[in-house]
Amino acid sequence: MKKWISLAVVAVLLAGCEKLEESVAQLKKIEEESVIKLKTVNAYTVEENAEAKTMEVAGVVSPRQELALSFGASGKIASILVQKGGTVKAGQTLATLDETALQQGxxxxxxxxxxxxxxxxxxxxxxxxxxxxxxxxxxxxxxxxxxxxxxxxxxxxxxxxxxxxxxxxxxxxxxxxxxxxxxxxxxxxxxxxxxxxxxxxxxxxxxxxxxxxxxxxxxxxQDASDAILKAPFSGVIAAITKSESEQTAAGSEVIRLVDTSSWLVKLQVESEQIGNWQQGATVKVKATDGSEAEGKVTFVSPVMDQGRGSYPVEVTVTGSDVSWKGGMTVTCQYQLDATNTMVVPVSSVGVAEEEYYVMKIKEDIVTKTPVKVGAMYGTFYEVREGLTLGDQIVGSGLSYVVDGEAVQVSNE
Structure with missing residues (x-):
C-alpha cells in the first residue's frame, strides 16, 4: 500500500515539474519575442575631432587651353603637316594655303x-x-x-x-x-x-x-602670312576638320589644339563650405582610374551662382603627367584645419522642414533632437549647437526609427 502511495507522489511531482518547465519555456519565448521586436540601430558617440579633416568635392576636368585654329585668309589648303593626336610645339607650322594668288597680289x-x-x-x-x-x-x-x-x-x-x-x-x-x-x-x-x-x-x-x-x-x-597656320602654344592636336586641296574661308576651323600641360577643374562648393576655401591652397585631385595629382586653388568666386545655389571654384593642375581627358569627373580633396571640432557622420543628420536634426539615444529610447550644423568635412558635419560631448546618436538609417521609439544598440 505504501509503495503505491509513493509511486503516486512521484508521478504527481513529475507532472508538476513538466508544467513548470513548460511555463518557463513560454516565459523565455515571450521575452525573446519582445527583444526581437526592438529595432537594432548603430550608434555614434559624439566626440571632438582630434585630427584634421579632408573636404571632398567632385568636379569636371577641362584643358587649361583649347583653341580652334583657322587661317586668316581664304583659299585652297595646300598642306596639313600634322596628324590628329600628335604633339606640337609653340610656333610650329601646322598647315598652309596655296600661295600662288597671294604672291600675285x-x-x-x-x-x-x-x-x-x-x-x-x-x-x-x-x-x-x-x-x-x-x-x-x-x-x-x-x-x-x-x-x-x-x-x-x-x-x-x-x-x-x-x-x-x-x-x-x-x-x-x-x-x-x-x-x-x-x-x-x-x-x-x-x-x-x-x-x-x-x-x-x-x-x-x-x-x-x-x-x-x-x-x-x-x-x-598679311594675307600671305595668314596663309600659314602656326601653333600659338604647345599641345596636342585634338581634331583636324579640313583636308588638303579643300577650300576654306577665313576664320573657319581647320585644327583644334589642346594644351594638356595643365588642367582646370571646375567645382561647385556649397555655401556651408565656401568659407574654408582659400585661393592658393593645395588640393589633391583624384580621378576614377586611381590617378592623382596636386593642384592649386586659382579662383574662388566672391558671389554665388544663383542658378546652382553654390559658389564656383577653380583648381589648376600643372606639371603632372596624368593622362586625363577633358570632361572626366575627378574628386578634389581639400585639407582643413578642423581639430578640436565636434563632428558627427553625415549619415546621422537628417533634414525636416529646413531644419537639421539627429536621433539622440538615451536609456534605449530615441529622441528627435534639432541641431545646428557648420561646415562639412568629408563625410562628417561640424555640430555647433544641439549636442554635447558624449551624447549617443543613431549613426545611420534615420528613416528606420521614429521619435520616442525603444531600440537596442548593436555597436558604435
Missing part, C-alpha cells in the same frame, strides 16, 4: 608702290626743263594768235567805217581779239607756276598715293 601691290613713289618724286622735283620749254612755246603761239587777231580787228574797223562790212562781223573779230589776249595771259600764268617749282597740292596727293599703295602691300603681305 604682293607683286601687284609692290608695282603700285613703285609707281606711286615715281609720281611723288616728280611732284617734289617740279616741272622738268622740256615742260618749261613746251610752256614757253605755248606762250609764243598765243602771242602770234593775239597779234593776228589785232591786225584783223584793225582792218575790220576800217572796212566797217567805210561801210564794207556789217557790225556783226566787226563784233566777231573784236571778240576773237579778246579771247586771244586771255589765252596769252593764261599761258603766262601757267609758266609762272611752273617756274615756282613743286605744287603743294600735287605733292600732298602724291604722298597720299604712296601711303595708299603701301597699305595695299601690307595687306597683301
Amino acid at each position: 604682293i607683286n601687284a601691290a609692290q608695282g603700285q608702290v613703285a609707281s606711286a613713289n615715281i609720281r611723288r618724286s616728280k611732284a617734289i622735283q617740279g616741272p622738268e626743263s622740256h615742260v618749261l620749254q613746251t610752256q614757253q612755246l605755248q606762250i609764243e603761239k598765243a602771242q602770234e594768235t593775239l597779234q593776228k587777231a589785232e591786225r584783223e580787228h584793225a582792218q575790220a574797223r576800217i572796212l566797217f567805217e567805210g561801210g564794207a562790212i556789217a557790225k556783226d562781223e566787226l563784233d566777231r573779230l573784236a571778240l576773237a581779239q579778246r579771247q586771244a589776249k586771255l589765252t596769252l595771259e593764261e599761258e603766262r600764268v601757267a609758266l609762272g607756276k611752273l617756274k615756282q617749282g613743286a605744287d603743294r597740292l600735287d605733292v600732298e596727293q602724291a604722298n597720299a598715293d604712296v601711303q595708299q599703295a603701301n597699305v595695299q602691300l601690307s595687306r597683301a603681305k
